[in-house]
Amino acid sequence: MIYWSANSTNSNQQSLSGSNPKKKVHSGNANNELEWRDLEDYPLNLSQQEVMIEEGKAGSSWGKSEINSGYNSLLSRTLQVKGSKVNCFFDTEAPKILVVDDHAASRMTAAALLAMEGYEVIEADSGAAAVVLVTQKHPDLILLDVMMPGMDGFEVCHLLKQDEHTRLIPVIFITALNDRRSRIRGIEVGADDFLTKPFDRVELAARVKSLVRQKRLNEDLDHAEQVLFSIARAIESRDPNTGDHCERLVTLGQNFGEYLNLSRSQLRDLMWGGYLHDIGKVGIPDAVLLKNEQLTLEDWEMMQQHVLIGEKICQPLRSMRGVIPIIRHHHERWNGSGYPDGLKSNEIPFLAQVFQLIDIYDALTSERPYKRAFSPAEALSVMWEETQAGWRNPELMQRFTDFIHTYNLK
Template identity: 50%
Template sequence: MENEKKYKVLVVDDDSTNLLVINKTLSPKGFEVEGLTSPKEALKRVPELQPDVILLDVMMPEMNGFEVCRLLKSDKKTRLIPIVLITALQEKEDKITGIEAGCDDFLSKPIDRLELIARVTALSKVKRLNDELVHAESIVMSFARAVEAKDGNTGDHCDRLARMVTSFAQELGLKQADILTLARASILHDVGKIGVPDEILLKPGKLSPEEWNVMKRHPVIGEEICKPLAIFADVLPVIRHHHEKWNGSGYPDGLKGEDIPHLARVFQIIDAYDALTTKRPYKKPFSTEETLELLENETKNGLWDPKLMESFISFLKKNRGEFSVVDED
């Protein structure tokens, strides 16, 4: 650990002797150790401290370790921090309780020092790798937001898509993982436009055939940007295929009908609706009624999945107050 930032370990145990033993075991190995005897104080400190590993005694009078673990794992700011429960309890039910609370590992009392060092080292490395992935995810998301910010005419396009596609996906009865994928796609679908020159991306008039060929590469560029991150694996088909058309006239692969991934077909309808109801340099915003008429005609002409479009129109009529265009002048 000489050439990298020290791993931080938070130990929570109401017995100060145990804190001292763990500190004397880990500190010589290069760990930065902080000990607390109060679990309630630990809950306050963890978000600020952001340790790489938490060692948590189970049997404490103020609050038991299972409760503390459950609270930390339910908080978005702390849920990725590995937690090791330290316990003298040997019953199978106790371990099941710990697993249900979200703990990552167990250590039995009396603690074996070599086992303690090995487990804390391994979990600290996992935490740092997770941190790097989260950082990489945030960078890609920032790229996507930067693309959106370039075009002042689209407003909060990504946020509008996220709200509407989440609501529509719930109406369709999609599973929660697919809803999350669609919400992420709302931010990431056009991240590939970062590879499109501004003179093409922001051109107010019609693109030339050559310029259009450059523009049509953005779904592939977006896929290439996101592919190295496993966390985006489910979003890749939506990024690549959200410009395909039901009749095969879309891009980049000219997929047709049900060969187009289902989530991409769901997403592209919401994307089309938002594009039609938003003011652009080359057009006024269409009203809700005009947009529905256009989408129905485009569906008849083979652009959109007919069954999904039927569901979308029903959904929009049901939620007219929430998603209809308010200012239609």
Template identity: 50%
Template sequence: RSGYDLCRELKEDPATRLIPVVMITGLSDRSDRIRGIEAGADDFLSKPLYPEELYARVKSLLKLKHFTDELENAEAVLFTLALGVEARDPFTGDHCSRLAHYAGDLGRHLHFDYENVVALERGGYLHDLGKIKVPDEILKKGSQLTSAEWEIMKQHPATGEAICQPLKSFRKVLPIIRHHHEHWNGTGYPDGLDGHNIPVLARVLQVVDVFDALITARPYKPALSHMHAKDTMLREAKRGLWDYELVREFFGMLESKRRAA
């Protein structure tokens, strides 16, 4: 295989895609450089090679890699916090990992690009991060919340967005975090957005979030079967709560997976 192929394989693998790649070649044609860039090369040097130039380029790329690693560490801290929030709620189990799985699958089913699918998977883990500021007596309450408690709970999307705001790598995740509790008819929170004004990634996560909540038992309700959950969500979508077409697409995807199993 060629150096282009190796570079492309490295950049397509999530485990190695951040490793800096410098391509060195005796070819000087412009099309060869373009081919190297398209393969994902971080830099491109032509022969004859001067060691001091290679050293300077590698040093620069390693510095960039260091900054990238620091960014990944910051992201890892937020994911850990999100899982910590989930662990505080005795009723949710592995809710976040299930949402990440469902949301990523639905994004791929809808032919979303790689960045949007990754944003959905991240949103599955981070959507309720803002609950870190919700007191345990509210978060763990096994009965209906009072009006005052509900007002506190409703602050968690904006809180989660504010926590993740400094990380530019989360720019596609922020609308998911903020808007996953909006309603198609504008009765949701925090901004009362309606219809297509609700970002599509938030609408996707909302569908899978509602589904997982319905099929999961809580102290105040039993778990619904998939069929009952489908009927409930389609009925609620017709009432204006959810994006009806996305609900149909989601259950169509689940049915396709069931038939293929």
């Protein structure tokens, strides 16, 4: 069993009795940072009933308000393992796990088990405290109790999953056995997994390790995507004449996509296409890309390569599969006179057809060194001339015209 005792106002010692009474946990500062020593062989079969807190000891720091000033009811402790078991699965620092439960015994049981597995553990005893700690500590996973006073687990999970900065953090709900209603509600608010009390050590370790690994893979993917977007913005900045072309395409693409009732994934691909459609221009020399006079045949052949270069840049990322057809085919024409593949009519991917309309419209309605900014009516007139010449999808062009008339009335 675990007992907490206070030897001084600045140092707490936790003695473990049972099969291994010599194992100890020391705390040496007012920030409640713990260092777990020599616990590798300790059996991890603790249950909630085996965790006991010795209350009423003078000088115990766990409940002192002055130590936890600014957090009110928040309890935050960091537990680390020397030579942690989890290091064989993660090459970087030990993952951070936030344990949120208003019952101290249950919270401490989970924290002890996770700390023994090599994780850095942070604790919170309320939903509000958990939200504060998430923004401050950036945990890799949250073990979240469902039923808590004030802000319950559902509210915490919903809040975090709606935030762009915290949506990738996996959330494991702690529920009672066979609590079907809580599980359904948890799925609705975005929970990633469920665990029941009392904890099974093996199950807890396996689920946490799997979700932390998945979270880090998602972060790597997210970082790779951000690199691509940064490259795209750098390319746009090479040509000061385009202004905020990409940003306008993203906004216009979202609005036109919603008008067409595109799916969520199609909307995302269309918006990402706004940033990445010309990323291949990173391989086009400035002498060609920024040339003011008419391009020569050699220049034009080189310029056409940007769609193929862009495809190669984005191809390794699986998340770009829906964007790649936009990058490669947004210069195709309905009658087959476009490039790079000379596709005709509906051989051209639908999102590429949609994107080329908003791309052309923005170019026509924006000022360039060689032209003034056309009015919406003038731009649509030019696009209809191209449609009659066989360059555009007539049906889609009509829908785009209707959309622009509606959009400009907002």
